[in-house]
Amino acid sequence: MLSVSHITLDGEATLCGVDRFPVVGWKIDSDRRDVLQRSWHLQCSTSADFSALIFDSGEVISAQSSNLELEVTPLLSSTRYYLRVRISDNQGESSGWSPSSELVTGLLDTPWRAEFISAESLSDKAESKATLLRNAFSLSPTKAIAAAWVHATALGIYQLFLNGARVGNDELTPGWTSYRHHLLYQTYDVTGMLNQGENVIGAELGAGWFKGDMGFSRHRNYYGEQTALLCQLVIQYDDGSRQVVGSDRSWRGSDSAREFAEIYDGERFDARRVQVGWSQTDFNDASWRAVSIVDWDNHTLKAQGAGTVRQMERLAAKALIITPQGDKVLDFGQNMSGWVAFRVRGKAGDKVVLRHFETLDANGNVYLDNLRTARQTTEYFLKGEGDETWHPRFSWQGFRYVKVEEFPGELDLSQFTAIVIHSNMAATGHFSCSNPELNQLHHNILWGLKSNFVDVPTDCPQRDERLGWTGDAQIFCRTASYLMQTQTFFAKWLVDLKADQTPEGGVPHVIPDILTGHCDQDKFLAEGGTHSATGWADAAVVNPWTMYLMYGDKRVLENQYASMKGWVDFMQTHSDNDIWRYKLQFGDWVALDAQEGSYFGATPEDLICTAWYANSTQLLAKTAKVLERTDDHRYYDALHERIVERFRQRFFTADGDMTARTQTAHILALCFNLVPDALRERTANTLVELLHQHDGHLVTGFLGTPYFCHALSQNQHPKEAWSLLLKDDFPSWLYQVKAGATTIWEHWDGIKPDGSMWSPDMNSFNHYAYGAVGEWLYRTVAGMEADETAPGFKHIVISPLPGGGLSWMDARYQSIYGDIAVNWQAQKGRVVLTFRIPANTTATVKLPAAREIITGGSLNFAHDNGEWSAHCGSGEYRVEYLPDESVDLTYTD
Template sequence: MMLSVSKLTLDHEPALSGVERLPVMGWKIESRHRNVRQTSYQLQISHDICFNQIVFDSGVQHSEQSNNIVLANVALIPSARYFVRVRVQDNYAETSAWSEPAGFITGLLDSGWRAEFISAEKPEDKDNSKATLVRKTFEADSHKSISSAFAHVSAWGIYQLYVNGNKVGTDELTPGWTSYAHHLLYQTYDLTDILCGGLNVIGAMLGAGWYKGDMGFTRDRNYYGENTALICQVVITYTDGSQDIINTDESWEGDDSPILFAEIYDGEIYDARQEQTGWSSQKFTPRVWRPVRVMAGDKTVLKAQASGAVKQTERLKPVAMITTPQGDRVIDFGQNLSGWVEFCVKGRAGQKVILRHFEVLDAAGNVYLDNLRSAKQRTEYVLRGEGEECWHPHFTWQGFRYVKVEEYPGDVDLNNFTAIVLHSAMEQTGEFSCSSAELNQLHHNILWGLKGNFIDVPTDCPQRDERLGWTGDAQIFCRTASYLMQTRNFFAKWLTDLRYDQTPEGGVPHVVPDILTNHCGKDRLLADGGTHSASAWADAAVINPWTMYLMYGDTRVLEDQYDSMKGWIDFMEAHSEHHLWRYKLQFGDWVALDAKEGSYFGATPNDLTCTAYFAYSTLLFSKAASVLNRTADHRKYADLHDKIVHRFQQEFFTPAGRLAARTQTAHILALYFNLVPEAFRQRTTETLVELLNEHDGHLVTGFVGTPYFCHALSQNGRLKEAWQLLLKDDFPSWLYQVKAGATTIWEHWDGIKPDGSMWSADMNSFNHYAYGAVGEWLYRVAAGIEADEDQPGFKHAIIQPRPGGGLDWLDARYQSIYGAIGVRWEVSGQTVDLRVSIPANTCATLLLTDGKTLHETDGIDFVPCVQGYTAEVGSGEYRVKYALV
């Protein structure tokens, strides 16, 4: 059979565990034909995998839609399992077989929480960083067969769930970090094959985490509460339809765990001598455990998390053992990462393993800890002294490439050490390679910057005493991240917290979740300037939802965030003067190299950057209103956008067309955000090139200008300069970091200076993804895989590769929601050999920019256009050869 459904997704995931509304459905179609379009589909939902208990059948729907399908009037029951399958017919009159089923489990829905929050801590433990245990024994009816059993679990703090002696699931750091007072996620775990008839034991280990732990560069604690607590509701359904429900309540018991200390920044201390072996198993006979306390808490804030929890994703072995000039033993894992070190050790009871985690060696080759600031990044394990012991932390994580071994019984054997990579579970969707090894390493660094910082929230760095969800970083990297990985659910979760943490007036915090407000009295900058509503940072409220729509075509994020988006635009308008906007503390072109000596603030005026983003976000919001058929809002904000642009041009352009602020970033924003009067576009572009040449082809831009620099050039006839900028390899440049041995993106262009000295230790992360925002240029321009906002989610793609930079070849693939879009080009002299892959049920516009002569067209009907040649193509594999101008 030529036609098949290769992948069925639910909310863009292969499976979901814990949903509160019917997921968005979608599927990928495979066919060896060209120009394949779906003509109809039939979708079924069943309680069983054999589809003998069908609860919904769409019948044959004559539709081309194969993604973002929202079904109405399907009533879900709580704590139940469902399976979904689909079959399709195409325009060749072929009908596929039924797809492999995708499954989901519902959460509690409207059945409500019977469970209570319980804690093994005492009120006086509010400043304690130890972990605790809670447990309960219960009987499942041994005279009945269990049909299903699901645990719905959350916590104040971080928890790990155990049943009958084993950890449940593969999630880590649950329930993650959210705006807990408004939005606390719970996870759903399948216990069907774990529980048995008769005696069972359920338990959990709880740590301080973000909830009550020591957080933020102010090093405060108890932001959300003073004690950890667990809430758990187990629903057992028997084959006769009867149910048992086991809840957290006063009948549970608690005790201290072997984790004596666990904090996100400072690490973990574990004393294996205090383990109570088998504490969560049926055969365990406990010492006297203490009663738990039932804690009052708002259960209405509990929302199901169906996917995207943090998981162990990779395991890396060391690449070298180093003895530093100062005599320290250091393990090099060869890759800057976020996660844990797992080790095995033998020794006497009471002996210790102590590790310190760090990112770089200094110029002399010694351990460099200064850029961690007050974060200890230290783990300590006390041996129990019984054979080989293997361990890794539980309620912390470290950002590191290197590990200093401060104590370890016996010889340090590298075979006993493994780095475990942690990040939010997301499918990798982008692949990139080319003839430049340095550019390949840059792509690698960008990807690992994402891995290192997408740990439940998009953090600014994973090593020092910060790790906060800075909105500016997340905004500028959002598009790049969404080529690299399927970020829809990751960002949808984070944007929910942005919405909850907005001020009543619509202001957007600098960090989400917001732990700066009311905690920055000792920080002069934030105390005086405020903790919300900085241009380019707060615009994440609009830019990120729009990017999700553009990349995935799903209107749900736009709908969910609509009031938040509108609130931010209205906030800017309320605080603008004649459509020029700025407000209190602005970060501007943060850490740009044209800043004054000793300053973090770039030279581009704040009122220019603020008003530029005011215009851009207003434009995107007006488009979002149009997508959602909010016609009045669309017209209102489109008109507002026009007024802002007009005011920008009045204020910042002279009558002769000179942009008043003579900085690279000012010209980049004016060009990329389409704020330049058309008559002045060429002059503005030429001035940008002049500014580039004044620095010998180097950028001096910061957070605001850097993401769009290559775009501003390539969109305005300066592709050569864009490639040259990208491929610069001396300071400052992306490839300077690569040549310096970086394996992730640095926070500063000169994190390590050419002479080997360090930028200020005060703020010098070597895993800080913001400047990795150039990654989208690699996919959108170099490879030419561009979305069409009129048919988002790559239902219609614009394929416009831009060979250059002296590269011999480039190969990129993006796994869209419809399937893989592939582009490979090879250049020989002036001839380009182009291969393109378009997934079934989509189409594309193919643009051969600067194409002079067509040599091979593979049956494609090209027509000349201003750029070169263009054609409309359907799905399939194509190979074209053409000569460049």
């Protein structure tokens, strides 16, 4: 039976607040094989029953079911639209109408009739207290409300209230952007929250990223000195008329009971100072002060339809620990980002003080040193009226453990709950296998993403940093996009990357950029500059290309093309005879082959820089080809060839060896195709030698590690790749697992084998970069690979790599077309491979480790270039084969 399970809009299930009509796609279900779409018929309506159509495509003969850009009648602002589709296939079946999907427009081209208002003055620029804003307004007592929407944003962090109830369920809005260039606003349906007659709208504002204390230099007021709210309520009556209520001088302001709120340091809240009913109609605001108007360029405003931060999970406290030093510590069993919610009873003025941290030291005591100057503390003063519940709202903490410094009465674990927050992204990946430690590693990788994808891709969630380091984001981008739907998340961040680039095309180390102009006290950054480090700045090219590869939407390439080109041109401008290097370089950051006391690995910077120069230039050339920019494609393709040739001349000896005998040098040369074909086997064998020199261990850092297993498995060394992954002594991924990690560490030896710690100045235990090995689990172990000639998994390459002594592996990836699933099991000396291909796609199955095909099902395998391969359409398949001698498995009867 043929059906459409659901429609996607810009990759999301629904959108609430858009500036333009989204690209449309849908997922097709069928119980048949080889199903391809023949035609589609899409409708868009302002009514849920589709009686008020604004668009009807009629039947369109086309196989395209993703990334459709439609010419829809000009949209109205503050309006809900419904979409549905039906299709036919190549086997004569037709579907019914799909379930409808919804989108809500923002203000579109309608001018804002509201102003940015503040309850602060310029004298409050050093203040970290929250403020309240409110306004009473009247609606017609005789007209029925058909729909009502509020569009809101803030300079700072805001929460909105209407008639005493909170509006929406987003957190930390409007998020962190390059505010002067790009400020998001949110849209909420408030139809059921309004009364005919009198109403009150209110907001609470905190400093947040906008004016708060940010960065390891601990500066503040990066973007401005006053918090401010912009809010426009649009009421639609059933007679077709509209009423608009906007933030203006008529609003009133006051201080909040939230006396202090900073992202790194936490919050202080005095429940005795709560103004009960402040956002309700019967409240007297005579003692409140007048608001001021804050000037802001409304051209920076852009609607945010999806991807806001949300409360995603709740974790119960696992244990109450009394440390050797006598501290009371709650263990939530998982390193995470979020808050602790608690229930407490006591006298007025009694105090709760909670200090959040990541790990206990070797003696089992509280370890705070790696937080540096971040306090990560919440304080709550009781009102003293029965049970009270509370948690922060305007900061968040990175923690597994909580030191209870003050708490009235006896502690009971049931009084505490950890609330996990991160950007709202659909889960798309699943991986499990017969090795429990690998399963825990995958868990740790996933939780590293959850902890650090809080509106921007941060390096870590706990210390006085939490910055959008471009290197970390670039390294982890492909892994993240298997685990979760990151299309919306990265598209938002890339807008800021483009906005913060230097006029010459240089890319800041962190996005949004708050380092430039604020690093006088940092020796490296003060002398070396705050932009254009290889492997970091290359996020400008790698991330858009990865988004295109995973989701097939050309718009990300179009939107970022000038940024991508700007970065490659910057490198070319500052290269010397096609060898690239520029000011401060992080190189193979924190590699273990670095000199004692240094963060910089042993691989020469000019080699790393030139390798990345070649890689990004090639990706730009490919992008130009996709976008049909023919002249650019020719130019950058030729430039890439020239850089490769120069790399070979400079970094290979006449005898065919690389000039740098480091693991990372060989990894980058192999994975970026910089090795002459005649030397590929030799270079790969040398990499294995270098691995064996360290007893099979890696000594790589941020730029070598993500590619290590790929460099081995793609060059006839799959056993070594598996062995590297499965090492469980220091240094290795599983060393961290065996040490009890629940996320990925910043350093291989964050906690050393003797229990001592790496230097506390930079020792995060929740740092996702080394979790980039997750990409190898999905692309190689599970063998689910995208084809860049048919991106978004329109054509899928299924090429799993059994091994590692495993007896089974099971993986799934929810692509834009549907669920791709791969399972392999080792049974009686053979491998049983089952896989599923979604409708309207095709696949090529490659089995490089197969010696003989026993059962191919309906697939016609051919043997060519040392591997068995077959082509197939959608459906479920089962293949049995005998593996070759390179495959190490534990067989079951």
